[in-house]
Amino acid sequence: xxxxxxPKGVKRCPLPQFGVAxxxxxxxxxxxxxxxxxVWFKGLxxxxxxxxxxxxxxxxxxxxxxxxxxxxxxxxxxxxxxGKDELKNIINFAVLxxxxxxxxxxxxxxxxxGQPLRSWFIFWHANVxxxxxxxxxxxxxxxxxxxxxxxxxxxxxxQVDKVxxxxxxxxxxxxxxxxxxxxxxxxxxxxxxxxxxxxxxxxGRPFGFREHILIWPYSFFLFTWSAAACGPCFTIFVTKLxxxxxxxxxVKDNVIELxxxxxxxxxxxxxxxxxxxxxxxxxxxxxxxxxxxxxxYSNNPGSVYxxxxxxxxxxxxxxxxxxxxxxxxxxxxxxxxxxxxILASIGVLLNRWVMVLxxxxxxxxxxxxxxRYFPSWxxxxxxxLPVAYGVxxxxxxxxxxxxFPQEAELNPIEEPDPTPALEAEGDAEAxxxxxxxxxxxxxx
Amino acid sequence: MLPFSFEWVWxxxxxxxxxxxxxxxSILGMGMTYCIIKAAVDTYQGKGGHx
Numbered sequence: 001x002x003x004x005x006x007p008k009g010v011k012r013c014p015l016p017q018f019g020v021a022x023x024x025x026x027x028x029x030x031x032x033x034x035x036x037x038x039v040w041f042k043g044l045x046x047x048x049x050x051x052x053x054x055x056x057x058x059x060x061x062x063x064x065x066x067x068x069x070x071x072x073x074x075x076x077x078x079x080x081x082x083g084k085d086e087l088k089n090i091i092n093f094a095v096l097x098x099x100x101x102x103x104x105x106x107x108x109x110x111x112x113x114g115q116p117l118r119s120w121f122i123f124w125h126a127n128v129x130x131x132x133x134x135x136x137x138x139x140x141x142x143x144x145x146x147x148x149x150x151x152x153x154x155x156x157x158x159q160v161d162k163v164x165x166x167x168x169x170x171x172x173x174x175x176x177x178x179x180x181x182x183x184x185x186x187x188x189x190x191x192x193x194x195x196x197x198x199x200x201x202x203x204g205r206p207f208g209f210r211e212h213i214l215i216w217p218y219s220f221f222l223f224t225w226s227a228a229a230c231g232p233c234f235t236i237f238v239t240k241l242x243x244x245x246x247x248x249x250x251v252k253d254n255v256i257e258l259x260x261x262x263x264x265x266x267x268x269x270x271x272x273x274x275x276x277x278x279x280x281x282x283x284x285x286x287x288x289x290x291x292x293x294x295x296x297y298s299n300n301p302g303s304v305y306x307x308x309x310x311x312x313x314x315x316x317x318x319x320x321x322x323x324x325x326x327x328x329x330x331x332x333x334x335x336x337x338x339x340x341x342i343l344a345s346i347g348v349l350l351n352r353w354v355m356v357l358x359x360x361x362x363x364x365x366x367x368x369x370x371x372r373y374f375p376s377w378x379x380x381x382x383x384x385l386p387v388a389y390g391v392x393x394x395x396x397x398x399x400x401x402x403x404f405p406q407e408a409e410l411n412p413i414e415e416p417d418p419t420p421a422l423e424a425e426g427d428a429e430a431x432x433x434x435x436x437x438x439x440x441x442x443x444x
Numbered sequence: 445m446l447p448f449s450f451e452w453v454w455x456x457x458x459x460x461x462x463x464x465x466x467x468x469x470s471i472l473g474m475g476m477t478y479c480i481i482k483a484a485v486d487t488y489q490g491k492g493g494h495x
Binding site for chain 2 (some may be wrong): 125129133137165168169180185
């Protein structure tokens, strides 16, 4: 029924099967929308945030998706600025994942501000001394960049591309994409960093505070570094997951291996920098503020924030995946590659959790105890909402847009000329399709 | 946000913050304007009408 919209030379599941899958994910989406409406109409009393937790689950999710969406800016940087042309075969998917992640981040912020009608205040009445203002500026602009990068994909839909204006627009946008990608890399460097800088400048909270280079705390650089390292890992993970679900290969191994190798080295160098930062912070910064390292990892309820957090973040989800990815055998072994990209993605999420929620949990005054927080169901539902939205957009984009340029080559379909038989059956739609295939020239 | 806003101050931080914002917005705006105008001209000249 929708075959006229499906890219040429590829096969998709039947429409009813697609519709059922869409409805299942749509039900989860509706649950999130219901919670979102509760928060918007009844206010932030629907959450379990309190005076100690002004930043909570939403801000963690926000920082998490922004880090995971870092694959878009870093892959774009590698392709358009560094000149790694092989990555053209995965850049579309990286852009799509980035678009989903950043639109999700903006959606979460629209819920978190409590009064979304005043979202524009941050631009018009900007506090120019706040890192979060810079984050808001860069985040909005970069979402604009991702939208501009996503538009040509939509315009390349088989039917939309038939309109000459859209065909020309898509072609022209591709021609100047390097300028947009460079702008995106510039914006990403600053907002990823400033998100880390927010915790790093809080000298009243020794757990988050870091030493500075000029006005930038070390956490500024570490956040950008980790996003550039782990974002592409998440892109590889979602690509592999899509291949698994679709039951076919979508990107050639050399492309995945190149991205994995670069991510591996980024992750390896990041972990070295992170380890040096942690050692300096634990031995110099923390004692100078009257604490010891173990103050932050002991005597908390249920020992949730034990030293295991640090070991898990730096060792298991940092060093281990980095070693796998920088070794050729590790990258080429499917099970190890899966393990590495999953661990790296978890690692960056764990880092954001520590820098948002553990910072809030640690007592800052001698008479205080650890602050407790467990999100309300409304917070959980609205955090799952962007995941459901992302899955739906991925499904629709994969079905109708030429996201994977190598798919047709990797999965050739042997099609006999259907025109005579179909004409006999009177299948007008299929006849039109067959005629399209004959008339359409090869794309340049 | 703009120099004629009552909150605007002619100091370094305002110039850096808002200058950066307008710089990025200008690149995106001019880039898209170029693409759209060129697409319209190309279409008028009959390019891309191969379908």
